[in-house]
Amino acid sequence: MRTKLFTSPLYRFFNRIADLICVSLLTLLFSIPLITVFAAITAAHNVIQDMVFGTESTIVKKYWNSFRESFKHATITGFILLVTVAISICNFAWFPSLFTGISVVMLRVLFGILLVAILTLGSIILPLIARYKNPLRQHFKNAIILCIYRPIRILFVTFINILPLLIVIFNPAFWIYTLAFWTFMGIGIISYLTNLLLKSPLSRLESTQ
Numbered sequence: 001m002r003t004k005l006f007t008s009p010l011y012r013f014f015n016r017i018a019d020l021i022c023v024s025l026l027t028l029l030f031s032i033p034l035i036t037v038f039a040a041i042t043a044a045h046n047v048i049q050d051m052v053f054g055t056e057s058t059i060v061k062k063y064w065n066s067f068r069e070s071f072k073h074a075t076i077t078g079f080i081l082l083v084t085v086a087i088s089i090c091n092f093a094w095f096p097s098l099f100t101g102i103s104v105v106m107l108r109v110l111f112g113i114l115l116v117a118i119l120t121l122g123s124i125i126l127p128l129i130a131r132y133k134n135p136l137r138q139h140f141k142n143a144i145i146l147c148i149y150r151p152i153r154i155l156f157v158t159f160i161n162i163l164p165l166l167i168v169i170f171n172p173a174f175w176i177y178t179l180a181f182w183t184f185m186g187i188g189i190i191s192y193l194t195n196l197l198l199k200s201p202l203s204r205l206e207s208t209q
Helices: 004-008 009-030 035-050 061-098 102-131 134-148 152-172 172-177 179-207
Strands: none
Touching: 009 035, 009 061, 009 179, 035 061, 035 102, 035 179, 061 102, 061 134, 102 134, 102 152, 102 179, 134 152, 134 179, 152 172, 152 179, 172 179
16 A cells, blocks of 8 residues: 555655755755856756656755756856846847837847847756756757757747746736745746756757767
8 A cells, every 4th residue: 555655646746746846945045146046057957857857866965966066067158148148138228229210120129039049048058068068169059959950849948947037027916926836846847847848859969979
């Protein structure tokens, strides 16, 4: 009876929920200095990838080891992404004061596309850093390959990752109502769905290398 309980779908479901809560809280804890936020997210991806790919290990130990190992690459990548996003947003906001007419529209479309491209790249490059021990240049190259190979799937990944930001911008009241969910489970679920969507492309990428 006890064996059946521990192997039942319901038990596995609640055990998975507990794991996602643990990963979310660890990520929030390790993100407190702010400068470590990208390394913390990368470590979360690494732990979640073990769940998705069926090679699970001790969560806390795995998280800490991944955090240490990926800190440099994740932090540098995060800084590059933040700078490029900031430049894109600033240019997008300043165009009306610098140009007029169709020029403003065209430039806003251009930088809007650039912003989406940067967010897309950021959504998949941290999982790549979490999974592979490659130079940064190779991570960016693999991210671009994935975008070309599976564009629709990668757009879904991007949407999932920026969903909390979209909620904050367009419906802050709903964000407040669901704050407990985002605090305790948000990071874990987003990371889980991200790596679930990336599982097939990453497996194909690994088979070609």
